[in-house]
Amino acid sequence: MCGMLSVIFVILIFGFLFVESFTFLKNFGIFRFITGKHWFPASNPPSFGILPLIIGSILITFGACIIAIPISIMSALFISEIAPENLRDFLKFLIELMAAIPSVIIGFIGMIILVPFIKKTFNLSTGLTAFSGSIVLAFMSMPTMISISEDAIHSVPWKYKEGAIALGATKWQTIRKVVLKAAMPGIIAAIMLGIGRIIGETMAVMMVTGNASNIPKTIFVPVRTMTATIAAEMGETVRGSMHYRSLFAIGLILFLITFIINLIADLFLRKIRR
Template identity: 70%
Template sequence: MRKIIDTMIEKVIFLCGMLSVIFVILIFSFLFIESFAFFRGFNIIKFIAGRYWYPDSEPVSFGIFSLLVGSFLVTLGACLIAVPLSVMTALYISEVVSKNVRDILKSLVELMAAIPSVVIGFIGMIVLVPCVRKLFNIPTGLTAFSGSVMLAFMAIPTIVTISEDAIRSVPRQYKEGALALGATKWQTIRRIVLKTARPGIIAAVMLGIGRVIGETMTVMMVTGNSSRIPHSIFEPVRTMTAVIAAEIGETVSGSMHYKALFSIGLVLFLITFIINFAAELFLGKNKNK
């Protein structure tokens, strides 16, 4: 009797395992099918390199180049702000402060990660956007720059947490070796710790980028949603995620517009998948050291 029950439980577990595998395949294939249907009716080169996203006008144009630029600009800006701050914070948390302070700071970082993107978008709208407008004296504060600042804030917890793990996994002997030779603690950190933890830190940055590229609500609320190709970071932009979120509800199922949005979804999916995959490789490398 006991054996029969055990076998049944094992069957259920096996089923759940298979279920998760099926979902992976399902998501892949669904995005691919819709996108291929789209690319049969619309040239893929025109899709990637086309300058105009006019899904409703005659003739229609589904060029996502401006959206790619928008996503890229916002992400780049966010990285420029978040990466140095995060890596330094990770160093500070793991190498400088005492254990108690470290626990408090890590909890704060975790709280930061938990704040929903709508709340961050809202704060951006209310606090940052007016500031940006006044500070740089531009017609609107809804710019790529505002998006970058708010997204940097969302990338920081990811990068800090994973870099901190990488830095802490540097074997103690490495550090002690350097300290025993008379190096100061800071020299040790700079020469030994940073170098050894580098793959992990790179992985952390990539996962941070993955998070920023996929962020939707915050960019919808603070970047202005203009699908012109921007000339500087102080102009409104539109990202791939924002287009999907803003337009999918209004499309007719099965229309070219609908399929075009799925193709954007596929592009996003592939970008983040590649980034995460690369990050995973770097993390694996860190482990082997």
């Protein structure tokens, strides 16, 4: 029953986004909307190209993944396989605590400490860059990724490790070839949840990326994401206007992207389980 309800909710959300953005997409054209290089909703005539926003979102997500995934897997391995028991409990507690930090606070810390640091270190005109956004998002997603990967690694039966060790494999070989392999479906699920959190994150990103809707050429320039655009502009639009509806269309695209990512993750998980 509850499962049915949640499916109905998802369909309703999709329907809502679709209805709100339908007239806009019909008038402006989906293709022009997605591939347009300029986002000037307030100029005359307005231009609603979200390519820079999509690229901004993807760039930041990609950067955050590159930072977060290796660190998360290694941390999870350390916590579950190498750390002594009392340290393990303590670290696990700390990481679950980290997951509870509100995104605004992480964004705030990023703005005060990270942004000036990046400006100084890389000698940039502004520290509000895609790179800063990636780092902040990596920090936000790591607790989720570590915690769930750790659960997956910890639930690998002791007998697998024993079997490998009894054959003369070293601890490291056992971890690399047996434990990681057996825990892989769980680790992938953890990573996907982390990516979900990265793509959907709004507040922290808005505070550290500079929000300039240009197509970025490097990771050291300000970018703007789809989520930040919706959050920043929704308050300024006239209800029912073209601009208002275009924001719903962005929401629809965002929804589709996360949907596709989850779908791929699901297919991948199923393939591995088999």
